[in-house]
Amino acid sequence: MTSLLIIFCVSLIACGVVIYLLGQFWFGDIRNRKLLSLFVLGVGAVMWTLLNAVHPLVNLDAYLFTLNVRFVIVIIMPFLTVWFVLEFTASTLLVRRWFAALLIALPAIDLFAMLSNPMHHLYFTEYSYPRHMLGLLFWVHVALAYAVITFSFFLLLRHAIRNIKKSPILILAVIGMLIPYALNVLHTLRLSPLDADIAPIGFCVTMFILLFVSYRSKIFSIKRPSLLLSMMNSASDIIIIFGKQDEIIEINKNALNLFEDFYSNAKTHTSDEFFSCLSAMMTQTNPHARLGINTMDDAAQGECKITGRDGGGRTFLYRYHTVYGGHEKTGSVFTMSDITELAYAKEQAEQANQAKSNFLATMSHEIRTPMNAIIGISQIQMQKDDLPEEYELALNRIYNSGNTLLRIINDILDLSKIETGKMELNPSNYDTPSLIHDVVQINAVRIGSKPIEFILDVSENLPARLIGDEIRLRQILNNLLSNAIKYTDEGYVKLSIDHYEQDGDIMLRFIVEDTGHGLKEEDREMLFSMYLRFNSDTNRTTEGTGIGLNITKNLVELMDGSIGAETEYGKGSKFTVLVKQEAAGSGIIGKELSEQLCNFSFTGEKMLEHLQIAYTPMPYGKVLVVDDVEINLMVAEGMLAPYDLNVELASSGFEAIEKVESGKTYDIVFMDHLMPQMDGMETTGKLRALGYKGAIVALTANALVGNAELFMQSGFDDFISKPIDVRQLNMVLNKFIRVRE
Secondary structure, three states: OHHHHHHHHHHHHHHHHHHHHHHHOOOOOOOOHHHHHHHHHHHHHHHHHHHHHHHHHOOHHHHHHHHHHHHHHHHHHHHHHHHHHHHHOOOHHHHOHHHHHHHHHHHHHHHHHHHOHHHHOOOEEEEOOOOEEEOHHHHHHHHHHHHHHHHHHHHHHHHHHHOOOOOOOHHHHHHHHHHHHHHHHHHHOOOOOOOOOOHHHHHHHHHHHHHHHHHHHOOOOOOOOOHHHHHHHHOOOEEEEEOOOOEEEEEOHHHHHHOHHHHHHOOOOEHHHHHHHHHHHEOOOOHHHHOOOOOOOOEEEEEEEEEOOOOOEEEEEEEEEEEEEOOEEEEEEEEEEEOHHHHHHHHHHHHHHHHHHHHHHHHHHHHHHHHHHHHHHHHHHHOOOOOOHHHHHHHHHHHHHHHHHHHHHHHHHHHHHHHHOOOOOOOEEEEHHHHHHHHHHHHHHOOOOOOEEEEEEEOOOOEOEEEEOHHHHHHHHHHHHHHHHHOOOOEEEEEEEEEEEEOOEEEEEEEEEEOOOOOOHHHHHHOOOOOOOOOOOOOOOOOOOOOHHHHHHHHHHHOOOEEEEEEEOOOEEEEEEEEEEEEOOOOEOHHHHHHHHHOOOOOOOOOHHHHOOOOOOOOOOEEEEEOOOHHHHHHHHHHHHHHOOEEEEEOOHHHHHHHHHOOOOOOEEEEEOOOOOOOHHHHHHHHHHOOOOOEEEEEEOOOOOOOHHHHHHOOOOEEEEOOOOHHHHHHHHHHHOHHHO
């Protein structure tokens, strides 16, 4: 009786140790078959040990009950063992249906034979307290149990030998597997000094060894509950932590929910296997290519779309980051944030932005068409020498107002390009003195009757030619100078230009100073903001939209430059701009040309001088103007009149094609871009298909797409923006007609 009590106490201690160890590890994820097999095996070992310790100490009724339950556990334990070993070794036998069916059928038949013993007495010939006599089927059960255990042992031994170099600790699992069954053999053969079967206690020792080996080898990714995991589970993101060998060592509940199938069915929980699973769930394929993740890299991030088990699509922002301890990789972290709503909002915003761009393109065309008439007719009339002074003044004001409105339209279109990321630079080789001269000419006119001195200071060492976007440079200078003149009532406006070299590039520096209104201290931080105008009381009569400086700042930054401002309320402002340009030769403008530019003096009082052009008659030239708007045809014809050209008009692309098909040829075909039924691009395409080789110049009121590259690709030779500027028209005529004289 004393030995039974000792065994009982030892059994309780052994069960307590196993239960404590099971509780110390996380087994809550029952979807993971690997962990589940280990957990169920541990529970079986505890129940077997407890029943084995209790049943000798109870009365007859309780004895028979505990004996039956104990034998149920004894029958099941070998098959729980083989299940664990198959999971531990990642055997492919589990995926074979016949083998899985066999693992279920054999213990079921054995249990049926044991439980039906009162009917046939083949399992126990005598079933009494405190002894029972064993029958034939019991020994069949023993043979079956040892066959299964032997199979499990050799399967585990083979796995340990194959992986001895990588995980020598696996040998300990093999030894642990021998302990309970070796004790059971000794008891069955009556070779044990103890009368009781202590194999269940040995199995508790085995469980301790298997838990230790599984934890140290990271085969099952057994994890201790920790503050880190608690924090991970409280996060809304999906978080997965990989170990040094790219094995999963932590995974939060959100990740388990999303990747349930992977975590339950994967043979090994590694990064490669995880990304393969993620690939299958994505609407794209090839995760390493699509996700941009390479476990050899330190970091990666991007967006991916995943189709869940419910068929619903979700958008995630993923991040992959490698963690180092010193110079050695210790692991990596992969996170995914659900940004479905944000992605949807972004898509809606992009669609709205595209709709806005389309609207602006349409409005640009619709506004520029009447503006072409207003500015064009004004230019035609202002070229006459016999205009009464009051008419000349009125036309001058119409022309100036039209150009002001045109600048506002251009600013809005530029802002739209910047917002949509479509603003691009078009570098070309340009003449620096010509750029300075033209900018000064245009802006000096804006001074008008104001008592303002315009000062120009140009370094004589300035490169004579540079490579950059000349048009955008003009825009930057025009914005700064027009603002300086606009907000200065008296004093001076000064433009200083010099440069310095940096890493083989030319850093061009513009400094614009004025003695204007300046800014209050509280307004300085918002100087380059959109749609903001300052000192509204002082500047309420000043024209403008408040977006010029914002556009200027974006253009400067597009040129890898910077812009800064110093301003004092009531005393004036100073803007300094640096832009990167490329050198185009080693020539400089020199002292003489620098002095000529700096000694510039504006004496004209009328806009007429800005419009006076030396017209060269070209009676030998033939021109066709194609436009669906009658007023545009009238404006174009009026602007071409001083050249004595042979001008023909066509009100549609169909009419233009008919004229060419009839055998007529022209030095230039001025083609409107947007026309109903057949637009300018389609008409040009058909003319080129007919073999027409003459010059075709686009007339476009659509500034969003009115760029040279687009038209050149569509068969045009050049383009002129509407409203038509007489200087640009003159340049095109000289380019395609006069040079052929």
